[in-house]
Amino acid sequence: AKTLSSAFVKLNKGIILANRLNEEVLRENNWPLKLTGPALKKGENVKKAAKITLTITNQADLWPSVITLPEYLQAGSSSTVTVRVYNGGAKNAANFEIILNANEKQVESKKVDLLAAGADTEISFTWTPENAGLYTLKVIIDPKNEILENNKLNNELTKDVQVASRPGSSGGGGAPTKPQKVEKNIVAGAATVAEISGVVKIEVPAGAVSGGNAVIAAETIGEQKAKGLDRPLLSKVVDVQVKNGTITGKINLTLYFDPKKLAKNQEPAAFYYEEKNNQWVKLDGVVDYDRSTATVSVEHLTPFAVFALPKEEIKPAVKEKTVFPDLQGHWAEAVINELAGMGIISGYPEGAFKPENKITRLEATALLARALKLTSGDEEELKIFKDAAHIPGWARKAVSATVKEGLLKGYEEADGTFTFAGQKLVNRAEMAVLAGRIMDRKLGPVTPAALNFTDAGQIPVWARQAVGVAAAKGVMSGYPDNTLQALNNLNRAEAATMIKRMLDLLT
Structure with missing residues (x-):
């Protein structure tokens, strides 16, 4: 079957001409559309063609929503990697494959017999990393394209994780010697998540960044900038950027901090670094003590970090007069x-x-x-x-x-x-x-x-x-x-x- 691009449909103001029976097209909303009508005979004028009947059908829509695994990973030790898979379409999906890759090398493959429309399920893989270092885990659903879906663009999900050295090795317990970094392509119309395990998680909602080749990137940059604020540093300093794109909405950042560095009379707070004035500015956010994280929502990107503040400084200030x-x-x-x-x-x-x-x-x-x-x-x-x-x-x-x-x-x-x-x-x-x-x-x-x-x-x-x-x-x-x-x-x-x-x- 022939696939017509959304650009073609736009150009023709939604009018689609077909000269074959049962031709399938894909419109902007990603619905498979079936066109039925009599074929044109050789030399026949298009205007004489019979009216085409359009029937809209909806299919399955599989996508991996989250990858979870232990916070501490060690080379030579087996860990369970769990993937939650969701079927957001209107039809059931049967007999499809899910694979887990680590740095583009297949770890394991699993078969799913049935996932009902609107349902989700968890699939577990066993992964034993051979060496210490930074790994990119990638989950791919239906790699052979055996399932008819509304959208094939959301069938993959990646997650960057840090693996510590084997016990007794000269790797220093797995502490990275180079800056940790992650880059993730932003897919138009879909949410994007990029993560440095145990450091930062970046959630880019659909539509929050514009640009055809936009990339969300994060990198640890050392503690030099943190010395400008006379407060204990609880996290790594992370520089977050959007490349080849423009921020048009809010981006959610979750920063991980070390609770052991927190005194009893202190509370954590997320800050961003203001380059113009070379100063750290506190952000309003939510602290999760169980997970040791501080989550904020921002519309500008710069270095971020979590610092310890005396509890009385955490109280929100009530402004006498606000001028925007x-x-x-x-x-x-x-x-x-x-x-x-x-x-x-x-x-x-x-x-x-x-x-x-x-x-x-x-x-x-x-x-x-x-x-x-x-x-x-x-x-x-x-x-x-x-x-x-x-x-x-x-x-x-x-x-x-x-x-x-x-x-x-x-x-x-x-x-x-x-x-x-x-x-x-x-x-x-x-x-x-x-x-x-x-x-x-x-x-x-x-x-x-x-x-x-x-x-x-x-x-x-x-x-x-x-x-x-x-x-x-x-x-x-x-x-x-x-x-x-x-x-x-x-x-x-x-x-x-x-x-x-x-x-x-x-x-």
């Missing part, structure tokens, strides 16, 4: 500055707020949790989401808190399970539903307002009552042309305005 240079004259300037002063919302490290940036489900959830001062839940609440492993550390407490309060349910799949889809953008209808749930809990039943927007017919059925409630209480309003644009993605300024209006109602 890109908000001057903006319609939401006063609201945003007020929320920033309350510690509910913040800008970006370079000082900008970027009011027109769209907001993700992760960001909206964290914003609501802070605004409502919700009590953090625990990992148990997150188990309802089958993609819980993809919720970054900085947002896990906020997501668990909103689940605990019954404000967040996630997306229900065909098999009855739920996904959180944290990197998905939030539209106005979805935010109205969240606002409706909050007001119902805090204020009791509210009579919805009539939906008199000129585009009211475009409001989804599941959101109509919530939009009416939000409109009745003034939490959500239309645009000057009396449209609601319910399916438009919410930006940071609009989200801040809705939060402020809700707080005014509830206090």
Whole structure:
């Protein structure tokens, strides 16, 4: 069967001509499409061809979501490498192969008899590295392309790990003599994870970096820069960069620190190095003491490290007045500055707020949790989401808190399970539903307002009552042309305005 590129489909405005029966094409959404219709005879004008019938089918979609293995690896010792495999398509996948490579050399191959649509499974491999050093582990699903899938671009996953020397060897216990580094190609439309085992994990959400040949890179650079801050260094200093690309969204960094270097009256905090002023600047983030990690979300890349601070310095400062240079004259300037002063919302490290940036489900959830001062839940609440492993550390407490309060349910799949889809953008209808749930809990039943927007017919059925409630209480309003644009993605300024209006109602 012939495959037509998405560029061809775009160029022809979605019109596809076929002169053979049962020709398959692949559109931008990666659905296999079957075209059926009578073949053209030699010399026949295309305009005389009969109408083509288009039938859309959906296939399996296999992808490895995470590779886990022990933190300490030693040459000559066997370790278990576990891979979680997910079928995100609409059809079951049967009798496919999964292989594990280490530095491009096959370690082991496993067969999977059946993986149902929407389900996931764990596959375990046994790996015995022969020598110390840096290894790149690669998992490849269906290497022989025996399974018909929606997308073959997400069938591989890599992870860089450091292996220590054998006991008694002259390798110094496996401590690397050269800088540790990792580079990973960023695939457009897919999340990318790059990791130096025990040092840093970098999560690049889909769409967070633009550029056809973009690469995410990280390298340990020694402790010389750390001497500029008079605080104990708890981690390695890691320089993170994007090559051949532009950062267009938030990137999540998890830095590993040594808890043994932490005194009783100290707490860890993540910092970034500001090259312009040659100084270290503290970042807001989430510390996981069980895993000895500090996780932050950033929109600029530079050297990062974890330092120890006295506990009293960890307390967030409440600003008397916050001024964002890109908000001057903006319609939401006063609201945003007020929320920033309350510690509910913040800008970006370079000082900008970027009011027109769209907001993700992760960001909206964290914003609501802070605004409502919700009590953090625990990992148990997150188990309802089958993609819980993809919720970054900085947002896990906020997501668990909103689940605990019954404000967040996630997306229900065909098999009855739920996904959180944290990197998905939030539209106005979805935010109205969240606002409706909050007001119902805090204020009791509210009579919805009539939906008199000129585009009211475009409001989804599941959101109509919530939009009416939000409109009745003034939490959500239309645009000057009396449209609601319910399916438009919410930006940071609009989200801040809705939060402020809700707080005014509830206090």
